[in-house]
Amino acid sequence: MNTNKKSPLGRGLGALIEGVEKEALEKKIEANLQIDINTIDANPFQPRTRFDSQSLEELAASIRQVGIVVPLTVRETGDGRYQLIAGERRLRAARMAGLTHVPAYVRTADDTAMLEMALVENIQREDLDAIEVAITYQRLIEECSLTQEQLSDRVGKQRSTVANYLRLLRLPAEIQLGIRNRNLTMGHARTLVNIEDPAKQINVFYHIIEEDLSVRATEDLVRHLQSAASKDPVKIEKKKRLNTEYEELSKQLSSLFRSEVQFRINEKGRGKIVIPFSDTEEMERIIGLLDKLNR
Numbered sequence: 001m002n003t004n005k006k007s008p009l010g011r012g013l014g015a016l017i018e019g020v021e022k023e024a025l026e027k028k029i030e031a032n033l034q035i036d037i038n039t040i041d042a043n044p045f046q047p048r049t050r051f052d053s054q055s056l057e058e059l060a061a062s063i064r065q066v067g068i069v070v071p072l073t074v075r076e077t078g079d080g081r082y083q084l085i086a087g088e089r090r091l092r093a094a095r096m097a098g099l100t101h102v103p104a105y106v107r108t109a110d111d112t113a114m115l116e117m118a119l120v121e122n123i124q125r126e127d128l129d130a131i132e133v134a135i136t137y138q139r140l141i142e143e144c145s146l147t148q149e150q151l152s153d154r155v156g157k158q159r160s161t162v163a164n165y166l167r168l169l170r171l172p173a174e175i176q177l178g179i180r181n182r183n184l185t186m187g188h189a190r191t192l193v194n195i196e197d198p199a200k201q202i203n204v205f206y207h208i209i210e211e212d213l214s215v216r217a218t219e220d221l222v223r224h225l226q227s228a229a230s231k232d233p234v235k236i237e238k239k240k241r242l243n244t245e246y247e248e249l250s251k252q253l254s255s256l257f258r259s260e261v262q263f264r265i266n267e268k269g270r271g272k273i274v275i276p277f278s279d280t281e282e283m284e285r286i287i288g289l290l291d292k293l294n295r
Contacts, residue, residue: 034101035082037094040074043084051089059089060096068094071103082106116144120155130186131179134165141166167193175205184208187215191222200225206264257286 072087084091085107094102119136128136140151148166152159168179168189175192178184184192188208195201204225208218253261257275259282265271277283 033104033106035072035074035104035106037091037099037102039080040072040082040084040091040102040104041077043086043088051092056089056093056096059093063090063093063097063099068099068103071105073105073107075107116140116154119144129180129182130165130168130189131176134168137162137165138169164190164193172198172202174202178205178209185215188213188218191215191218195222195225203264210264257289259286 068090070087070090072090073085074082075085077083082104087104091102119140137151137155140146140154141148146154148159148162152162155162164186168176171179171189171192175184175189179186179189184205192201192204195204204218204222207213207221211217213221250261250263253273253275259275259277262274262276263271264274275286277286
């Protein structure tokens, strides 16, 4: 049996913090120390920016019933104050639950180690979307001066897995937002990364959403597009010309309607013109313009 297989849950924090001596960590940590919640300041290195309000309410309700099961991790900053290293959700929920004191581990850590602990704890959460994971990996590489191989060892993931997440950051912002909103799975996103042209990536992205394509169907679609592109250079040139024409027409219509008009066209030439609006008043303004054009 292979005992060296990496755990899908990653490794413990102590094994992940290079540059902080194990003996020092053992000496400078206290478990279950009850700390005044008002003496804990936010973590300036907190990588997580979005917290689901309903999830926090549920956690606060649980804390009211049974308390905080897993202590927070903090460091002393002097004058009887502490700075949060890990446990932002627990701290927020504890405040919502009305707690005055919370259990915490007190750890000595420099800024680099603190950042790394916060980032690694974030990665080990199961509710992160793929873009949040990718951004966290990128921050670990850039801000903690790690190679992909070192990062792979730190988080207990295969290097190919790390590379696949990092490739997501090359996708257009529109698609990244779709992943963050969970309109797209990791499987869909990995398929889109294989398309070199960002405009084609976006077209396929909307096709996935509108047709509710499975990952397998998306892979087949991308394979077909790439195969057709390689076999018919005349079609490619024609499509480029059409895209340029549609782009110019889109600009003109966007200027007319004062809204970002979009063309959605599939490989058979079928499609739609989309005129988005933000509220009822804007919709009525657009309808008024269309009425004038019909007269």
